[in-house]
Amino acid sequence: MKIVLVIDQFDDANNGTTISARRFAMALKEHGNEVRVIAIGKNTDYKYAVRQMKFPPVVEHLITSQGMRLAIPNKHVFEKAAAWADVVHFMMPSPLAITGLRHVEKLGIPHTAAFHCQPENITFTLHMGNSRRVNDFVYDKFRDTFFNRFTHIHCPSNMIANQLRQHGYTAQLHVISNGISPQYVYGKRPKEDWMEGFFNVLMVGRYAGEKRQDVLIDACAKSRHANRIQVILAGKGPLEKKYRKLAEKLPNPIVMSFYEPERLLEILHMADLYVHTSDAEIEAMSCMEAFACGLVPVIADSPRSATPQFALDERSLFPAGDSDALARRIDWWIEHPKERKEMELRYAEHAKQYALEESIKKTEEMFRMAIEEQKAAKESLRK
Numbered sequence: 001m002k003i004v005l006v007i008d009q010f011d012d013a014n015n016g017t018t019i020s021a022r023r024f025a026m027a028l029k030e031h032g033n034e035v036r037v038i039a040i041g042k043n044t045d046y047k048y049a050v051r052q053m054k055f056p057p058v059v060e061h062l063i064t065s066q067g068m069r070l071a072i073p074n075k076h077v078f079e080k081a082a083a084w085a086d087v088v089h090f091m092m093p094s095p096l097a098i099t100g101l102r103h104v105e106k107l108g109i110p111h112t113a114a115f116h117c118q119p120e121n122i123t124f125t126l127h128m129g130n131s132r133r134v135n136d137f138v139y140d141k142f143r144d145t146f147f148n149r150f151t152h153i154h155c156p157s158n159m160i161a162n163q164l165r166q167h168g169y170t171a172q173l174h175v176i177s178n179g180i181s182p183q184y185v186y187g188k189r190p191k192e193d194w195m196e197g198f199f200n201v202l203m204v205g206r207y208a209g210e211k212r213q214d215v216l217i218d219a220c221a222k223s224r225h226a227n228r229i230q231v232i233l234a235g236k237g238p239l240e241k242k243y244r245k246l247a248e249k250l251p252n253p254i255v256m257s258f259y260e261p262e263r264l265l266e267i268l269h270m271a272d273l274y275v276h277t278s279d280a281e282i283e284a285m286s287c288m289e290a291f292a293c294g295l296v297p298v299i300a301d302s303p304r305s306a307t308p309q310f311a312l313d314e315r316s317l318f319p320a321g322d323s324d325a326l327a328r329r330i331d332w333w334i335e336h337p338k339e340r341k342e343m344e345l346r347y348a349e350h351a352k353q354y355a356l357e358e359s360i361k362k363t364e365e366m367f368r369m370a371i372e373e374q375k376a377a378k379e380s381l382r383k
Contacts, residue, residue: 001033001086001087002036002087003028003034003085003087004087005038005091007021008039009068020178024178027179038100040071048081050077070095086367088104089112090111090113091113093117111150112367118280119134120135120279120304123138124280127209139164139167140167147169153174154366155174155176157175158309159304160282160283176359176362177288177359178356179357179360180292184351198229200229200273201272201330202275203232203277204274205234205278205286206237207236207256212321213243214243214246216323217231219326221249222327223331223334225331230253230255232255235256273296274295276298279300279320281305283306287307288310288354294345294347294348296316298330300318300326301319316329316343
């Protein structure tokens, strides 16, 4: 198949959607498909380039601090891409995608969408993440301006598929994990000097309101073993200054840095425990990659997060937002190394069912369904 992915930012792997899109494109190619993208940047053999939107400095900082950049829609780019493509897959409901969808519809090109952007990803940034009314408004806006114009939507988890059904989304929903890449496998390597002598507790994710890294910092400060713990927050985002200030109460300096995937993989193989505190999460690839590498996860049990589905028992769950409960969970895993070792192996085995290979097969089937539907629609018009 000839597949075009529409995603504002593709070259810089500094947010979850872009990282998933790059992994997705590579795996589709390995399956024998041809893949091109519409994104900002320079024209290449795989990219139809569009220009970046410019905003006032305050707005620009807010967007880029989330690891995002937005593109200016271009009618001619979409016409060129559509003339080549068998199917166009839209990764998020941005202005680029909303405008592009109109051109794709007009040209009669098969098209599908993915639901990667949870309303809370936007509303927490605006300090309204816990307002059901505001989140419902965003769901409805997404639905009416974009998603209900598709017949097939990729949902990374049952949790988000259920949310879409509850909010009146009419497309066929394909629950397909974003998939764990094959390099994320069980492995332990000696700790580097900066990790040596500590019990290293890792979390990966943007420093943003819905991710709740503050809960992890509080929990580690309350731990009976606080003097042994080194907290590692892998990521970047608008709350970095706040979290650095909050972490001053920890006995050991916090480590906060953005790591490229290759370096993060090394850290995953050296850390001792993975914690995922997010209140809202569509799937949490970072958590999946962590337990695939053999890190026991401790996950916030939030109704707006799909991540609790990965917990193999109650020892890997804590009530969302409860730093006292999280401290008790961390202490238990520190004090029971034998059980932690056993569960590391179980989690690594558990991860195999979410292999990227299987996800690509299911996504290809979704694309074929959209292509066949469009073909049937054209034939019926000829009759």
